Amino acid sequence: MNALKFFIGYIKHFLSAISIHNIHSPFVFQILTGMQLSDEDSDRIANIEKLRKGLLRDNSEIIFFEMGAGSKISSADQKESGKPGIKRMMRDIIKSSVKPELGVILYKLCRYFKPEVVVELGTSAGISTAFLAMADPGGKIFTIENNPSSADAAEKNFRELGISNIEQIRGTFDNELPSLLGKLRKIDFIFIDGNHRKDPLLKYFELCLEKSHPSTVFIFDDIRWSDDMLSGWESVRNHERVSVTLDLFQAGIAFLVTGIAKQHYRLRGI
Ligand SMILES: C[S@@+](CC[C@H](N)C(=O)[O-])C[C@H]1O[C@@H](n2cnc3c(N)ncnc32)[C@H](O)[C@@H]1O
Secondary structure, eight states, rough: OOOOHHHHHHHHHHHHHGGGGGGOOOHHHHHHHHOOOOOHHHHHHHHHHHHHHTTTTTEEEEOOOOOOOOOSSSOHHHHHHOOOOEEEHHHHHHSSSSSSSHHHHHHHHHHHOOEEEEEEOOTSSHHHHHHHHHHHHSSSSEEEEHHHHHHHHHHHHHHHHHSSSSSESOOHHHHHHHHHHHSSSSHHHHHHEEOOOHHHHHHHHHHHHTOOOOTTTEEETTTTTTTHHHHHHHHHHHTTTTOOEEOSEEEEEOOOOOSSOOOEEBBSSO
């Protein structure tokens, strides 16, 4: 998506977006007003942000294999195609992590829904995984990442934050997601943040739907990464099993709750 189109989309979104107080859906209103943070939550979030701050100053180099459409640098599937990895500094890897605002949204949603089983596609250095895991110490987070050095960095970061409810899976989404799903009875919460293209997005979505239930929550990051991704998000919105969607411009949230009419909200933030 070119910069001008993105900017126009941004203006349009915020002109038509509504605030929490204009939401008429009791389902959505209850969620958004129920997501309060305690002082303990704020301390945990501050710890993740402190770690991020340090990593943003980390000039150490790692070998990075560009996967899918994960970065504007290259869209080639280097690792799968046997192309060599490129050297990237940790501070640049960290820049592709969820922004603090989306991290807090992930945290709040996990705190509210208390999912037992969370699946994340795209660990990178583990910033978003940390938000998911620290919000919900009783839940188990399965996170998939194909870049060995990113996965190593994530492992180190989880240790530093004292997190123990994460199972890291190393490999591609295409290989690892079906075998993970084969082992899981259900999924309660899914965060898709890698391989930002429509067809893979819809493939992972359909696969996860097989283990989903009416209370499962889906979050898709970077829905406006490209026209192709936006089209993928629109297909999710229109899917017959999706009843409620929240468009936060950067990310989209889809609920499968049954017994209510299809609803779509553009929000300024939550
Ligand atoms: C945007 S980053 C994830 C950021 C992370 N969720 C965070 O907020 O901290 C996307 C990650 O997905 C990984 N990735 C992309 N396509 C993949 C694929 N097909 N299989 C496995 N990993 C993939 C990339 O290596 C990259 O580390």
